[in-house]
Amino acid sequence: MMLGMTPDTDTRTRILMTAREMFHGRSYSDVGIQEICDRAKVQKGSFYHFFPSKRELAMAVIDNVADDWAYGFVAEAFDPELPPVERLDYMIDAAYYWQLAASDMEGRMPGCLFGNLALEMSTRDDVMRAKLNAIFDKAMDKFRVTLDEAVQTGALAAMDTEATATAMLAYLEGIILVAKTRNDPKVILHLGPAIKTLRIELNH
Amino acid sequence: MMLGMTPDTDTRTRILMTAREMFHGRSYSDVGIQEICDRAKVQKGSFYHFFPSKRELAMAVIDNVADDWAYGFVAEAFDPELPPVERLDYMIDAAYYWQLAASDMEGRMPGCLFGNLALEMSTRDDVMRAKLNAIFDKAMDKFRVTLDEAVQTGALAAMDTEATATAMLAYLEGIILVAKTRNDPKVILHLGPAIKTLRIELNH
DNA sequence: ATCATACTAGACCGGTCGGTCAAGTCAAGC
DNA sequence: GCTTGACTTGACCGACCGGTCTAGTATGAT
Numbered sequence: 001m002m003l004g005m006t007p008d009t010d011t012r013t014r015i016l017m018t019a020r021e022m023f024h025g026r027s028y029s030d031v032g033i034q035e036i037c038d039r040a041k042v043q044k045g046s047f048y049h050f051f052p053s054k055r056e057l058a059m060a061v062i063d064n065v066a067d068d069w070a071y072g073f074v075a076e077a078f079d080p081e082l083p084p085v086e087r088l089d090y091m092i093d094a095a096y097y098w099q100l101a102a103s104d105m106e107g108r109m110p111g112c113l114f115g116n117l118a119l120e121m122s123t124r125d126d127v128m129r130a131k132l133n134a135i136f137d138k139a140m141d142k143f144r145v146t147l148d149e150a151v152q153t154g155a156l157a158a159m160d161t162e163a164t165a166t167a168m169l170a171y172l173e174g175i176i177l178v179a180k181t182r183n184d185p186k187v188i189l190h191l192g193p194a195i196k197t198l199r200i201e202l203n204h
Numbered sequence: 205m206m207l208g209m210t211p212d213t214d215t216r217t218r219i220l221m222t223a224r225e226m227f228h229g230r231s232y233s234d235v236g237i238q239e240i241c242d243r244a245k246v247q248k249g250s251f252y253h254f255f256p257s258k259r260e261l262a263m264a265v266i267d268n269v270a271d272d273w274a275y276g277f278v279a280e281a282f283d284p285e286l287p288p289v290e291r292l293d294y295m296i297d298a299a300y301y302w303q304l305a306a307s308d309m310e311g312r313m314p315g316c317l318f319g320n321l322a323l324e325m326s327t328r329d330d331v332m333r334a335k336l337n338a339i340f341d342k343a344m345d346k347f348r349v350t351l352d353e354a355v356q357t358g359a360l361a362a363m364d365t366e367a368t369a370t371a372m373l374a375y376l377e378g379i380i381l382v383a384k385t386r387n388d389p390k391v392i393l394h395l396g397p398a399i400k401t402l403r404i405e406l407n408h
Numbered sequence: 409a410t411c412a413t414a415c416t417a418g419a420c421c422g423g424t425c426g427g428t429c430a431a432g433t434c435a436a437g438c
Numbered sequence: 439g440c441t442t443g444a445c446t447t448g449a450c451c452g453a454c455c456g457g458t459c460t461a462g463t464a465t466g467a468t
Contacts, residue, residue, distance in 0.1 A: 027328075118384065167379070167398050170381065178374045181326055191370060194367075194368070194403060200395070
């Protein structure tokens with residue numbers, strides 16, 4: 001163990017991954033540390049060796065999922081090789097298949113971890129709120145870059161790309177929310193493509 | 205006390221209103237019965253005289269807020285006297301001013317109670333999920349009727365009004381989610397009007 | 409051999425959770 | 439005046455919460 005090069009002994013990872021699944025499938029408050037430890041086959045003492053608190057565990061989970069997103073399907077969907085508008089379709093598709101898979105496994109649609117936590121925690125923990133907000137900002141930026149490119153190539157008429165990008169992110173979170181409330185991933189497939197119709201003009 | 209004509213002695217109402225505020229401002233799990241009782245100046249025993257469980261209290265709160273919506277600003281916004289498209293603007297405005305007021309009072313944006321509870325509870329309580337879903341369906345129907353009218357009067361081109369209505373509801377929930385995560389009601393004002401650009405065609 | 413350190417084990421802490429219950433207050437019905 | 443039943447009071451329940459702590463094990467460096 002030199003230079004903070006901790007080998008992530010598996011225990012930490014096991015805790016992290018278990019918590020990730022459970023927070024995503026239920027909620028922050030509904031999942032207790034004991035339950036996480038039981039499922040991860042880890043003792044309380046070990047847990048607190050790796051994480052100073054439940055809150056910090058949640059923070060780590062958020063970072064972990066954000067990384068997976070950034071280097072996983074977000075990187076794929078927003079592939080610069082793809083024509084800008086197709087990237088939007090790709091993203092909707094990815095969101096759909098991901099929720100479908102999760103839904104088939106658990107029987108219930110978990111929705112978006114960030115959206116879930118944002119609504120649960122924003123009024124309780126301002127630091128976590130800011131962290132989630134930063135993740136949304138990064139996602140929004142992916143949309144914005146895509147829209148900028150589409151405008152530049154003439155695929156779309158000029159518009160307020162930043163505002164429209166935020167609107168698209170909001171719409172995406174919104175359809176995931178509705179799909180979760182209906183417990184039906186198909187909602188994403190059905191409503192998703194309309195994301196391309198959203199437009200905010202450049203005025204005022 | 206004749207004929208079940210219970211005069212709602214105030215105690216029940218006080219519990220209900222206190223719980224409503226607290227569930228909205230925080231979350232279901234984060235608010236305990238003791239805390240509700242303390243704030244409502246009611247004893248535990250009285251609480252359980254009026255409500256069989258915390259869950260049923262939440263159900264009652266949902267009904268209560270849904271009623272206020274239906275006969276309050278939803279009825280106003282979807283006023284049949286207004287031209288269809290203006291109703292959408294009215295609704296966004298109403299959502300904005302409501303969140304602004306709540307935000308000014310509490311310092312933090314509470315968001316939409318139904319959206320909050322939907323994300324928190326959908327995977328935990330299927331009955332509550334269905335109840336929230338039914339409320340969303342009713343809201344969606346308001347949009348649908350509005351769109352149908354707009355299509356009929358020629359204000360909008362023919363479209364899949366049911367799907368578009370659902371998309372609009374999702375978008376509304378989405379911008380409230382983003383606004384809450386940013387803790388900034390102005391997001392609603394900024395992104396809201398783009399709800400009119402959403403369209404889902406009649407094909408597939 | 410020994411010593412520091414990373415990690416594990418699990419009993420334990422005060423506090424809070426949702427919920428119960430026995431005892432009592434009070435006003436209306438007879 | 440007595441009974442009935444709605445309502446209140448607050449002590450109490452077992453379970454669980456997030457978190458602490460002490461004791462012990464395993465490993466690698468010296």
